[in-house]
Amino acid sequence: MNRFEILKKNKWRYISFIIGFLLLVSPFALLIRLEFWITGNLAEPSIHYACLRMPIGWIFRGAVNYLISRPEMTAFIIGVLGLSLFLGPIFCGWLCPVGAVSEAISRIIPLPNKFRIHIKDTNITSALRYGFFAGYITIYILIGLKLSGDWIGSICCRFCASTILQNLAAGIFGWLLPTYGSIEYWGTASIIVLISWLIIGGIFTYGGRGWCLFFCPLGAFSNLLYKVGAKLGFYRITYNKDKCSHCKKCNLVCPMWAIKSDHSVETALCINCKECVNICPTGALTMKWGKENATK
Helix, strand or coil: CCHHHHHHHCHHHHHHHHHHHHHHCCCCCHHHHHHHHHHCCCCCCCHHHHCCCHHHHHHHHCCHHHHHHCHHHHHHHHHHHHHHHHHCCHHHHHHCHHHHHHHHHHHHCCCCHHHCECCCCHHHHHHHHHHHHHHHHHHHHHHHCCCCCCCHHHHHHHCCHHHHHHHHHHHHCCCCCHHHCCCCCCCHHHHHHHHHHHHHHHHCECCCCHHHHHCCHHHHHHHHHHHHHHHHCCCEEEECCCCCCCCCHHHHHCCCCCECCCCCECCCCCCCCCHHHHHCCCCCEEEECCCCCCCC
16 A cells, blocks of 8 residues: 555544644644633643643642642643543544654655664563653652652753644744743753654654654553553454454554554554554454453
8 A cells, every 4th residue: 555545544634633733733722722712811822731741740749739720731631541541542643743743754754664763572662661651750759759859840841842843833933032932942952852753753763653652651641541441341443363364564554563463452552543444454453342352
């Protein structure tokens, strides 16, 4: 299947990438503008008001006051995590602008796959991903126990792909003044993240989701809930080995390296993008809801 056919089969997902960008990233940030209009907030809307990282830290440090003081941010994260339990990480796979931009760049640039990073063993990928996530939440637990300083939060902001995406958008659309945070945040950390997210994690990573795989705490947390939800019988991708022709097309299109060696799907990595479902010629991979084969 060529690129045009893949684009056609997954057109609604790629359209949703654009919608996610318009909803969350300034100068559009339509979702945040709506929330500000309802609440009478006069601030300039940007992706920072729907932060994909800070509320996760607040949860694990027990910072209830922070969660209450930023209800729009808290509600957004709770909504994303709630959907992950019942429908899978559809925000990650369909709407997240950070993942969408890096994946799109990976697909657009015709770099031969032999030059791209690709770990085929899902056990190794999962171990790396959740090892980083464990380290992330450990830091915030230590902060909550007063064993580490609160300053770590500002450092994480400097190494945040969402911040870099917003600053790139600000520059493209002419928002270069420090008022909008475009220039003042550019420094060594920003360059490191730009290289890690778009170049190494995007262009030189198979599927273009290197940042999502290893460094996004919301993505890791969402997948843990998806794994639980799949076992409970909620919405999930199932694999029928009797229908599988072992063509390995699913391995070639999965942006999250979630296809196991036996061609079943690792829910700790899957973002329910349905790329594998749409390309499978025999219907071995399908979406299901219910207890049947829920543990597979």
